[in-house]
Amino acid sequence: MEIAGFGVEEWLNEWxxxxxxxxxxxxxxxxxxxxxxxxxxxxxxxFYEKLDAAKMNYGWIEGSPAFKREVAKLYQHVDVDGILQTNGATGANHLALYALIKPGDHVIAEYPSYQQLYDIPKSLGAEVDFWHIRESADWYPDIEELKRLIRPDTTMICLNNANNPTGTILDRAFLQQVVDLASSVGAYVLVDEVYYPLTHSEQFASIVDLYDKGIATNSLSKTYSMPGIRVGWTASNLSIANRFRKYRDYTVICCGVFNDMMAVHILAHRDQVLARNRRLVTENLAIYKDWIAAEPKASVVLPEGVSTSFPKLEIPADQTEAFCIKILQEKGVLLVPGNRFDMPGHVRLGYCAPKATLERGLSLLSDALHDV
Incomplete structure (x- = not known):
């Protein structure tokens, strides 16, 4: 099979x-x-008392019962047997697509979003149509466009909620419209949900709580601040999960005894983790808003309490990557150029870095913008 280079990951790997x-x-x-x-x-x-007594064998292949119980608490309508542990959300997305997409299938993918969600289906031989998000609509896609794209043979709709890189949340009412269209043709809806909104979270709904053919993927990497343990999961109905089980045997045996134990520890203390992160998001977003208001060469559709944003910079669009290389080499500041999401002129800016890092980075970004 052939697959495109993973733009954002190739950039981060290099820089x-x-x-x-x-x-x-x-x-x-x-x-x-x-x-x-x-x-x-x-x-x-x-934790260490339990770890000292643990054998470093393969452990629980699909994730421990404790892990499955903690993850199932995040949803209203998912049984523990519908939870499968994966190597991060990237492993979860790959598993779902590998198991459900075949050559000739029709897939609709939110675009731009996390590149897995459209380039893996392409690599598997699917016909992929882009459902575009638009800055003029606060990075929302148009439901009327989805109505034009969907076909009787549509196999899957792929979404990223909240969106990477923009941070936009598709709210419950909008998702219900997507579900209604998907169900009319029997299509799956796969939603990468790694960015849980820490403000106005009542507007958010997991796809598995709205739709029987919904598949949620998630991990501890973003909202839970533990990317280093590489633990994610799929959440779905039992029939879909059973299909995943066969394909999962070919992609991952287990995620490791230590990683599973740490994942259970984090999820068991999720209220403390989310309180910590809600403070960080709120405080840093205020700093970011003040910077945007004072910086004439940048504008942004502000995210809703999630950790990624996609500001537009007053630089020549065809020089976006060159600008990002220059600010890195001269000032040490790392951004992701928007062309890595096929959106030049923008950059991915993660405003949920430690406060001092954010303040320093924004100051240096202003200096670089005014040097252009």
Whole structure:
């Protein structure tokens, strides 16, 4: 099979280790092991007691019962047997697409979004139509366009909610319209849900709580600030999960004993993690808003309490990547150029870096913009 290069990942692979001021990442400032272990108020003593007694074998192949129970609590209508542990959300997306898409299928993908959601189906031989998001509509797609795109033979609609890179949330009412159209032709709806909104979260609904043929993918990497353990999951009905099980055996055996234990620990203390991250999002978003208001060479559709944003910069669109290389080499600031999402003139800016990093990065970005 042939597949396009993964734009954002290729960029980060080349440049992220060279940065001193990283405001490109879409994770909410990652926790240290010390910070994560202290969530139990005992300095991790209970966790280490369990870890010391654990055998470093393959562990629970699909994720431990404790892991499945904690993940199932995130949804209203998913049984523990509908949860499968994966290697991050990237592993979850790959599993779902690998299991359900075949040559000749018709797939509709939100665009731009996380590149897996349209280029993996293409690589599997599917016909992929883009459902465009538009800055003029606050990065929402047009439901009327979806009505024109959907066909009786449409197999799947792929969404990223919240969207990477823009941070836009498709609310419950809008998703219900998507579900109504999908159900009219029996299409699956796959939604990468790694960005849970930490403000106005009542507007958010998981696709698996709206649609029996919905598939949610998620991980602990973004909202839960633990990308280092590489644990994600699929959530679906039992029939879909059983189909995934066969394909999963070919892609991942397990995610590791330690990783599973740490995932359970984080999820069991999710209220503390989300409180920490809600404060960080709220405080940093205020800093970001002030910077946007004062910076004439930048504008943005502000995200709804998620950790990624996609500002438009007053630079020549065909020089977006050159600008990002220049600011990295001269000032140490890392951004992701928008052309890596097929949207030149913009950059992905992760405003949920540590506060000092964000403030320094925005200041240096202003300097670079005024040097153009």
């Amino acid at each position: 992220e280790t060279k940065a001193t001021v990283d405001i490109a990442q879409s994770t909410i400032a990652s926790m240290t092991m010390n910070e994560a272990l202290n969530l139990d108020g005992q300095g991790g003593a209970t």
